[in-house]
Amino acid sequence: AEVDLQAVLDTLVSVAFEAGRMILAANTNSISPDTKLNAVDIVTETDRAVEAHVSARLRAAYPTFAFVGEETYVAGQTRITDAPTFIVDPIDGTTNFVHAFPHACISLGLAVGRAPAVGVVYNPFLDVLYTGVRGAGSYMQRNASLPEGRGRGERVRLPLGGQSPPPLGGLSSALVSIEWGSQREGPNFELKAQAFRRLAAAREAGGGMVGGMRSLGSAALNLCACAAGQLDLYWEGGCYAWDVAAGWCILNEAGGMMVSGNPGGWETELDSRVYLAVRGASSGQKELVEEFWKVLGD
Ligand code: IPD
Secondary structure, eight states: OOOOHHHHHHHHHHHHHHHHHHHHHSOGGGOOOEESSSTTSEEOHHHHHHHHHHHHHHHHHOTTSEEEETTTOOTTTOOOOSSOEEEEEEEEOHHHHHTTOSOOEEEEEEEETTEEEEEEEEETTTTEEEEEETTTEEEEESSTTSOTTTTOOOEEESSTTOSSOOOOOOGGGOEEEEOOOSOOSHHHHHHHHHHHHHHHSOOTTSOSSOSEEEOOSOHHHHHHHHHHTSOSEEEEESOOHHHHHHHHHHHHHTTOEEEESSTTOSSOOTTOSEEEEEOOOSSOHHHHHHHHHHHHHO
16 A cells, blocks of 8 residues: 555654654763764663664554664664555664754655655754655744744755755865765775775865765754755765755755765665765756766775
8 A cells, every 4th residue: 555655744744853852851961872883872771761662653553564773773683675664763862862052863764665755854852854855855943843824844845945945066165065974994994994085185186185074963854954954965885865855855955866876886785884965956956966076086
């Protein structure tokens, strides 16, 4: 049967606000995170509690859908199939959350046929909500959890500034988000260090040197910023499907695209682990991606 994506969206938005209240209620002065793969790959009680709440709510509302969550994923066992699958990161930007740096969110995606179909990304600290539904556009809303007429913002279609976003120029005029993430061992470190280095370097012809680099600490919010048109590119190696599923849908619906972070891969998969996002633009998307890949490979 066809999935009613709008109904899924409504459920995910309610669940995101519930999760947001749990995240805001946590006392960040007394968090003692546990570690996962290494000392900087962290998880808190709040991540676990939010995931438990979200998974209970979604399993009750959609008992036949599959569920993949960051904190219950089992490496080598959990797989994303063609079935409708909720893909959930209870707190994307856990390091920011632990430091009370107000740039973290809950990321709730639905994939159907292994492609992003609904995305909800909610930053409870700023009360900003991003949503996207396949074929129906993506939106941003400020003061999103307030009652209608009592300060809740309008839903603003993305990209901000209208449906004919400015063209993209070369890398030297681009604002690029790039993250270290927590996976920094051996070849991961080399790949990331090289990417930072090559992008930053001044080049003789003046081209190929990035306009600006940012590492804000949330993959989902990076994708939303690309969708909004606030970032031109976002590159990361090492993140997972739950970091990107929701934001990917929001990006697509705003005219942006996701390709492989490895040079040459125009088609990419939910769990490809290396991603390059580019914002919507009236022209210059493919040229900027190609320039980025070239600099990465130089
Ligand atoms: C992390 C954030 C971070 C990214 C990492 C992710 P988490 O997610 O999105 O920006 O660099 O790769 O793992 O662990 O806070 O959910």
